[in-house]
Amino acid sequence: MARPGKISLPGLLILLETLLLLGLLCVAPFAWILRDGLGPDSVQSTGFAAVGKAFMTFYTGPAILLLAAVRLLLGAFIPNKQPDKRKRGAAYRLAAVLILFSALTLLIVGFLMD
Numbered sequence: 837m838a839r840p841g842k843i844s845l846p847g848l849l850i851l852l853e854t855l856l857l858l859g860l861l862c863v864a865p866f867a868w869i870l871r872d873g874l875g876p877d878s879v880q881s882t883g884f885a886a887v888g889k890a891f892m893t894f895y896t897g898p899a900i901l902l903l904a905a906v907r908l909l910l911g912a913f914i915p916n917k918q919p920d921k922r923k924r925g926a927a928y929r930l931a932a933v934l935i936l937f938s939a940l941t942l943l944i945v946g947f948l949m950d
Contacts, residue, residue, distance in 0.1 A: 845913065859903065864890070864897075868890040
């Protein structure tokens with residue numbers, strides 16, 4: 837049993853997956869829109885150069901790559917020798933990620949709209 841105040845590895849994976857999903861679905865598109873500009877002075881950008889510039893806006897790209905690398909490294913350290921429990925654990929983890937993602941999205945929108 838885990839001690840209070842100590843984060844378990846599956847809990848850390850849920851947090852990393854949620855932050856990765858939040859970065860990919862919320863922060864990266866927002867960075868692309870802000871990089872192109874708003875209002876009458878906005879420009880439409882396309883191509884690989886535009887992706888590279890949007891990648892560095894708010895340092896979204898490096899943050900997403902760092903989260904993905906940490907997620908892959910931590911995922912390699914989880915010992916799970918029973919395939920039945922792995923399927924059940926994946927379903928619970930997916931549900932936890934979606935719930936946490938929804939809560940964080942609502943929290944961020946609440947702060948932005950206040």
